[in-house]
Amino acid sequence: MPRLRIRHKILIVIFAAVCYNNRMGLFGENMTPAQVRAIGPVALAFVGDAAESLFVREGLVRTADRRAGELQKCAAAEVSAKGQAKRLAAAEKLFTEEEREIFLRGRNAKKATKSKHATVAEYNLSTGFEAVLGYLYLTGRHARIAELLSAEESETI
Numbered sequence: 001m002p003r004l005r006i007r008h009k010i011l012i013v014i015f016a017a018v019c020y021n022n023r024m025g026l027f028g029e030n031m032t033p034a035q036v037r038a039i040g041p042v043a044l045a046f047v048g049d050a051a052e053s054l055f056v057r058e059g060l061v062r063t064a065d066r067r068a069g070e071l072q073k074c075a076a077a078e079v080s081a082k083g084q085a086k087r088l089a090a091a092e093k094l095f096t097e098e099e100r101e102i103f104l105r106g107r108n109a110k111k112a113t114k115s116k117h118a119t120v121a122e123y124n125l126s127t128g129f130e131a132v133l134g135y136l137y138l139t140g141r142h143a144r145i146a147e148l149l150s151a152e153e154s155e156t157i
Contacts, residue, residue, distance in 0.1 A: 031139060032139070033098070033135075033139055036135050036138045041102070041105040041108075041109040041127070041128075042112075042131075044130070044132075044134035044135050044138070045128075045130035045134055046130075047133075048129070048130035048131055048134030048136075048137065049079070051133050051134065051137040052084075052133050052145075052149065055149050056075050056078045057071070060074055060075055080117065080118065080126075081122050081127075082117060082126075084122075084125070084130070085122035085123075085129075086122075088126070088128075088129050090151055091148045091149070092129075094151055099135070099136075102135045103128040103131065104128065105128075106127045106131025107124045107127060107128030108124070108128075111124075132148070133149075136148075
């Protein structure tokens with residue numbers, strides 16, 4: 001069996017958890033908003049990146065009859081920091097006050113890494129957006145994730 005990259009392993013775990021029971025988190029009941037607020041914004045962005053990647057990949061597989069390599073290129077373009085920052089404007093209009101706070105925490109957080117293909121501003125915006133998605137995922141608000149990602153898709157197409 002080929003070795004899977006950490007990101008792929010996370011996606012598989014998230015997919016299994018969502019399929020198992022939409023009210024459950026990865027390893028049990030959803031976390032409370034207070035518990036999730038105690039998690040650092042970069043860690044929330046880590047989870048949010050995986051949740052968004054799964055959403056995009058599932059959408060591509062459902063709508064596009066393409067080879068895996070082509071699907072990967074399409075998914076990478078959509079989930080990249082540059083792509084997220086570009087699409088954020090539509091989704092940001094829908095943010096609640098709570099989501100806006102999480103976004104700002106993620107955007108302003110000190111990050112240990114730099115993006116290779118995006119500006120610092122684009123990378124900061126995408127980290128904020130991913131933090132919101134991570135927050136929503138861990139609190140079990142999967143429908144809200146779909147709403148935000150669908151809104152930003154329909155606004156940009």
